[in-house]
Amino acid sequence: MAGEGKGLSRRRLLAGAGGGAAAGAAVGFLGGRAVSPAEAAAADGLDLSRAYDFYTGDHQVGIATPPQRHLVFMSLDVVEGTTAEQLKVLFARWSAAMATMMKGNPVGSVEPTRSNGVPQDTGEAYDLSPASLTVTLGLGPGLFDDRFGLAGRGPKLLAEIPRLPSDELKPELCGGDLALQACADDPQVAYHAIRDLVRIGRGLVTTRWTVLGFGRASAGKGQKTPRNLMGLKDGTRNIKSEEDLDEFVWVADPDEPAWMRGGSYLVTRKINMDIEVWDGTTIDTQHLTIGRDKAEGAPLSGKKEFDTPDFKAVRDGKPVIDPTSHVALAASENNGGAKILRRGYNFTDGLNSLGQLDAGLFFIAFMKDPATFVDLQRKLGRVDLLNEYIAHVGSAIFAVPRAPKSGHFLAQELFD
Ligand SMILES: C=CC1=C(C)c2cc3[nH]c(cc4nc(cc5[nH]c(cc1n2)c(C)c5CCC(=O)O)C(CCC(=O)O)=C4C)c(C)c3C=C
């Protein structure tokens, strides 16, 4: 566990500074004392020396792993003419490189001994800690068409996401044959992982789209709930127990290929927020839209963040939580018990062509059956009060193979 929630938050650290300027290399104050970046990180619950093991057992890392602070997500296309044998070698090389980088090691020499040697590792993470790096591989539906000799070998439930209500999708932000998700508590560590994996794949894969995410917008077990760019606590009622992971996230169907059992399905949606409009909206309307209050994150039927929402509560003849609010529509109680594991991140692409903030939520969710997302978004896309402030512009689905055993590589049996 990444150990959040312990110690002092950065906000409290800075509050302790009395608003004063930090001295020298200090980034904040703790009890009136200037502290170094390392001390501040430790007080914030960060342990940059933490390393996860790539060969974790049944499930790939980066799914149930408590969300780290930064994300680099890349969708890639496989170059026409690539053979299954070449893909097999690529998956083997990628698996070895992922395992190495997650330990905090370079993927090869940074400083070749021969003066005319080209470095194998790009070097920008050379002196950095592992920072809880996880790299997760996903396989898109296109991988199993007739281009690479893998037709008919795909997971049972892997199919393009159908067109959904309120979609404003841009083709250049959708789809992909492969996905690489790198998460770490140091953005440079996540960036390095993707950069070096793409370098290893040069000639076989090309980048389709990329999202750089920050300020995790979901909470794992034991983590303090973070806030999304609407200023709302996001992740309060996320999947956190092993029982829910088994019931809703990990593929167990014996009819799925062996390399998928223990894996999952990953859905991404790049969701732009109309931040200027949201910022000009009254607090009452913000509460109504989500069905929770803003500061505490409590359901409107309760007082504290983790109070169970009462969707039947009525005040002055009206439902306390509006049935078209985001949480009323999304809650498992109102969806036949269905749940998804959310693991999204905030993103910003600067300003758009109109000079407005180009930012939002890069929604990532894991589930054992993609129909759970499709059914939910079909409902949200029709009537969610939140739709007035958001637009779904990107969409993709990937099958996430189970973790390989030590000495093996991701999706190895796909090539048998
Ligand atoms: C299709 C699934 C979902 C999409 C797309 C989605 C987008 C989205 N959500 C927020 C903000 C919040 N969502 C919250 C809860 C919540 N959201 C979903 C699903 C999708 N959200 C679920 C299943 C839930 C849990 C509902 C419940 O059980 O009560 C919350 C409340 C806090 C929490 O429980 O996490 C917020 C806030 C935004 C801004 C957004 C698109 C930009």
Ligand SMILES: [Fe+2]
């Ligand atoms: Fe949501």
